Structure formats: structure tokens, C-alpha cells
Amino acid sequence: MSKELLKGNYAVIKGALLAGCVAYFGYPITPASEIAEAAAYYFPPAGRTFVQAESEIASINMVYGAAGAGVRCMTASSGPGISLKQEGVSYIAGAELPCVIVDIMRGGPGLGNIAPEQGDYHQVVKGGGHGNYKCVVYAPNSAQEMCDLTYKAFDTADKYRNPVYVLADGFIGQMMEQVDFSHLKPIEPKKLEWGVHGTPDSKNLINSIYLDPDVLEAHNRKLQEKYKKIEENEAIFENYKVDDADLILIGYGITSRILRSVVDEARNSGLKVGLFRPKTLWPLAKDEINRLVGSAKKFLVVEMSNGQLVDDIRLIVEGKIPVEFYGRMGGNVPTVDEVLEITKKLS
């Protein structure tokens, strides 16, 4: 069978190996642990590296070391672990190294709980670590996309020499669905030429220190140029019944699945409701959002957080139409019924 019933967390690792990832460094944390478990199971027989690090900090720095060799490598965690990794992510972005980081979000702040939440949006999309950097952020909403977007994340990371996140919530990580691998060709691992390989022709420098303010500013300007290019080229999204919609629901990850059901039920009641789902959270598909601003009367952003994505949507919309928000927190997943009720009120 080319289709397999798989947890999203397992699909990540299969996607990563097909993409030519040669090293996984991680630390266990619920609800992301199956990613490390799958990596521990599949990486060594494929001649690839799996190291369970002593900490999240060590694991992201191991990624820095492997990424500096110009090979595809990754780590994964959940919110509390991502908080710890932020130092390393800043160094990776500063040194312009490609890598993939998977965040399976859980309830916060602090220890919070292990139920699904989307409260890591700010720390992942806005940077989280120190300095003027950005990471590309993919937001899968199915086990299939956990595989496909992880696979794609490695290409994007290499293309721009930049860290790329796959940001999902506990449900997307823990949910099992059919995953089809037939469209993904195994990519032959290689070492990119700018990396440090321990050979005479790879005496390169992996670095993010620039003492001279002018030199560091130039480095920063170069990074911003790169981010501009990413904004122009890498935003992806999915629309569902938006063409005649008066009210457009906006959500990512598991929330977008719930919103899709809300759209269907609302349409059954004769309401013109649609769904816009960003598949990249940075960059957001600004042009598409602006196009929808032209056709819709109102947006409703639904998140499992205190309202984080909604900030960015409002920045893009610039008050041209009302942008309403509905959020659940603490690991509570909004039900179709409760969002439907709000949808009816707003329609």
C-alpha cells in the first residue's frame, strides 16, 4: 500500500527522511515525543544520525553544528522546549544556516498542559530569539501535510539558508490519517559546498559575530533583503468557498479543520461563509488577504490562543473591514457548534 495510517508526528519523520535529512537532534516532550521516537527508529538503519540530547539547548546547537556542515538536519519540540531553543535559532538565523524545526504546540504559559493550543504563534512567527531575524513557518493541518510540508521545508531552508519551522498543534501531531507517499521522491543527501566538511576545500567559517557596527548593519540589511524575497515568493494558502462569501473565517492548523466544518454547516443554513487558511504563517499571503478584503464584508479569525495571528491579519487589513476574533485557550479546542453560533451572529 502506498497509503499508510499514520500519526502526524510520524509523518514528519518519513517526510524528513525522504527529503534527505541526515541528522535529528532532540529531547522528548509531550505532545511531540513521537517525532523523536520515529527518528530514533528510522534514522540509524538509514545510516543517519539520531542523538537524544541532554537538553533542548544542546539539541538546537547540535543542529547548528550539523547545519553548518551543509547537510539537512532537524529538531522538534513543543512550546516549552522551543522557548529554550530560541537562543540557538537566533544563532542559526544569524549564521544563515538551513534547518527544520518542528513545534507541536501545547497549552501554556509555563508548564501549562499537554493539550493542543496555538499560543506559540508569536514566539515562532515573530522570532522568539534575539535580533532582527525571521523564520519561514509552515502550518500543516493534516498528517499528509505534516509529511509534505516537512519535505518542502527542507527545500525552502536550503534555498534561502534559513531556519524553517513546521508549526502544528497537539492534535495535528497526535491525529492519525491516511498518508500517501507516492508523490515524494527520496532525495539523495548531500553536503552543500558552503558548509564545513573537515576537508581541504571546505575551510569555511560558520559565524554570526560582526564586531564592527557597519559590518553588522550590512549583514542585517542583507538578511532583510532575503526576507523580502521570501515574502514575495513563499507564501502559500488555501481557500474554501470564499468567492461569494460575505464572512470569511481565518484559521490555521487544527482550527482550520474545524472552520471548514463550520463553513459547510453555515452554508447549509444559507449563510455565505468561506474559509481562508494560511499554510505559511510567515510569510502570510498578504496579496490574497487584500484580495479577500475586497470581496468580503468581514473576517473572523479563530485561534486556540489569546489572539496572535489576528494581530497580523489586522495589520494587513488596516481597518478596511472588521476583523473579529474568537479564541479558546488552555488546551480547549473550539467546537463546530460554538464557532457556528458566532458565525451566525456575525453574518
Place this chain on the structure above:
Amino acid sequence: MYEPILEKPKSFFDIYKEKSGDQTITHYCPGCGHGIVHKYVASALDELNLTDKAIFVSPVGCSVFGYYYFNTGNYQAAHGRAPAVATGTKRVNPDSIVISYQGDGDLAAIGTAEIIHAANRGELMTVIFINNAIYGMTGGQMAPTTLVGQKTTTSPRGRNPYNEGYPVKMCELISQLNAPIYVERVALNNAANRAKAKRAIKKALKLQAERKGFTFVEVLSQCPTGWKVDPPDSLKWIEEKMIPYYPVKVFKDISNEAEPYPEPKKIVSGNELLEILGIKSEEEKDLKKYEIPKEYRNPKIKIAGFGGQGVLLLGVALAQVGMMEGYNVTWIPSYGPEMRGGTANCSVNISDGLIGSPVVEKPTILVAMNKPSMEKFEKDMVPGGILFYNTAMIDEEPKRDDITKVPVPATKIASDLGNIRVGNMVMLGAIIEKTKLLPFETVKKGFEYFISRKNLIPLNEKAVEAGMRYVRENNL
């Protein structure tokens, strides 16, 4: 016994192009020990012919600019993280020679976890640890290795063990671990000790090249600027203050007995990788999609019970078989501590179309394996839904009269089969017999995917059959 060296080691750059200002001299202060140790590292690389394989990792501290000097692969690393960075690069460059060159604040304070665990994993790397009892780069603050009574800018009245604890002895710590093969402390205070230091560094690098194991050399090194003494007095300070507390000696050397590490496995890709991943490259011919009876189409299934009753597995089984019949499926558990001994439940969707929310809020099919589950979920069922309940564990009748009720003593039937754990499969049999949701033939094909212990497949099959029979014989 040594030939005088009249030229710079080749492992150094001739001109320090990355450095600002004068590119022929180092950035180190006059009298600093770093230059000497750099030279020992560079000479050892030259003598062992390892320069071209070498990767030098320079973390935060005075030696953060190690890359100015070493004509090797170079990494600048975050404070304390050099052993982790070194691990990352060594694991993907197994033929390289990796040097993690760290100061005392870096290695023995902020990076304590990284060094201990790199040592404990026995990473094939060489750590050079410069212990000068002070933070040099940031301007003379207290280090973890600052001596008791020693005045620094953050211990202005001298290090007080009641407030700051005692200086950390890293060789003593590292040598207690199993994996490291060679741990030595050396000093730069006189010619004899410097000769030993040079030998120790060369030996450590040689052992790494022989793939013998983790090697660690601590160097008691002078920081005249930080200590606020003249360079000649700084050598005396090492001898009089440091060496009595930090004995200069070999702490561990099992390099003779140590076997070289096995060669790393070759990277596997292409079809061989697909095989490891269990992905069949050929598309199997799709079976004709099984037709689910109209009244049960697109079921939203909730399965609940005690942890240990196999409710999650029953859900997986339904999803697996549904997928094999060409449907879109989702399975989502209630996860976390409740899976360990408490109640567990899962939601399963089997659908013709795309599945929106995978969470089943209003089940069309509810399977209640115990009483709390029935109490919790019966009220959520859609009118006309079908409830399967485990009468072996539930001594009450369901309350709703707008649903179909199928009582199955699943645990009892399983127990009669000799294993109460297959109660879930009895229920699976009852479900497929009653609803014709999925064909038994495909369930049988599905076992190999959802039953991990293959020797239990016959028992599970019997349990499914028993559930089917129960429904048939009792005209449920």
C-alpha cells in the same frame, strides 16, 4: 629533545584576514596563555598532518575569535554550547578532527550540561579547556574556577564559598565518567609544564584521529590582565595559587585499552530507504471501494473506556480498515496522563469526502466499554445513532430511546476466549456485523497493520468472529 621551531605552524593563517586592525598579531593581551595553547594546537595538527581535516569550534570567551587564526574549518558558537555544536558537526563529518576550545566560564558555568554530556556520550572530539580562573573577555568577573578569596569585579571582597561555592574541578568531574579515554590537566607556568601541555594536546588529537574516544585537556593558563599582575608574576600565580588547588596530572588514561569506535554506517537512500520506511514504491491496484450501507455512511465514531481496554486500538482498527477500503479517515485520541490508567477515548471519522473537524462531538456510533464512558457520551449522540455498550462492565440500561442500542458483553466474551484484552476486537466484530460498516475480509487483512504482536493475530481474529456471532445469534 625538541627541534626549535622557527616558523609559524601551517595550521595558522599567515595573515589574520578576519581580524580588524593589525592582521599580523593576535587580539590576545600581552602575556596571555591563549596564544601559547593556540600554537600547541596548531603544531600538533601540523605534526599529525590533520590540518585539512580539522574543525575548530570557538565559543564565547576570549577565544571566540579562534577562527581568525586557524586555517581549518571554523565555527563560532554560542556561550557554553561548543560541545553540542562540535557533536553536531562531528556526527555528520565523521572523518573530521573536531576541537572544542573553551574557556572556564563557557565550559564550567553556562555550558556545564553540554560538556558533561558530550563527554558522557564519548563524542569523538578533543576538548581544550582554558582555566584561567576569571572571565577575561567581559572584563574580569568571577569564573566558576575563580579561587576562594580571589578578588574579581563580581567578587570584590574575594570569592566567598558561603555565597559562591567552591571552584569547580572539571578534570576531576569528567574523569569520573565511563566514556572519556584521556583526561589530563596541564599548566603553562614553566618550560617543563609547557612541554607536557604540548604533548597532552598532541596526544588528545592523535587519539581522536585513531577514533579512540573523547579526550579532554585542561590548561591552567595565565590572564595577567584579568588578574591585574605582570606577565612574569602571572606564571608565579599559576604555580602558587592554582596548582595547589588544581593538581596538574593525568586523571584518566585508558587510551591503550580503548578499541577504536566502529566505522559509521553508510547513508542509505533511494529504494533502500523506501524499504526501511515501509513505503512500497509500486502503487497497488485499488480494490473496488466497499459500499457502506446508506444509514451508516460517513460515520462519526466515538470509542471510550478505561485505559487498557484497547479503545484507542479499536479506533485505529476502524480507521485502518476504512482507509484500506478507500475512504478518508481520521483517528484522534484523548492523549496524555489519562491514557495511563484513567479513561481514554478516541474519535474516528470514515468519510467519502474531506474530513473537516476530526473531533467527534456528536457521535453517530458510540462504543462505551465502561459505565463512565456511557454516562459521559450517550447524551451527545445524534438521534438515530447506534450505541454499542459493554454489558460486562455496565450494569445500567442506556437512557436514550431515540437511538439504537446494542448490548454486547464484550469483556465476558473475551474472557471466555482466554484474554479479556481482546474485548475491543469483540466489539469490532459486533460493529461490523450489526452495521456492515466494513467487511470482515478487509479487517483480516488489516490485522498486520494494527496488531503489532503477530502471534496475537489469530486470537484477535477469533475475538472479532465471536463478536459477529454474538450479534447474529442474539438477533441484535
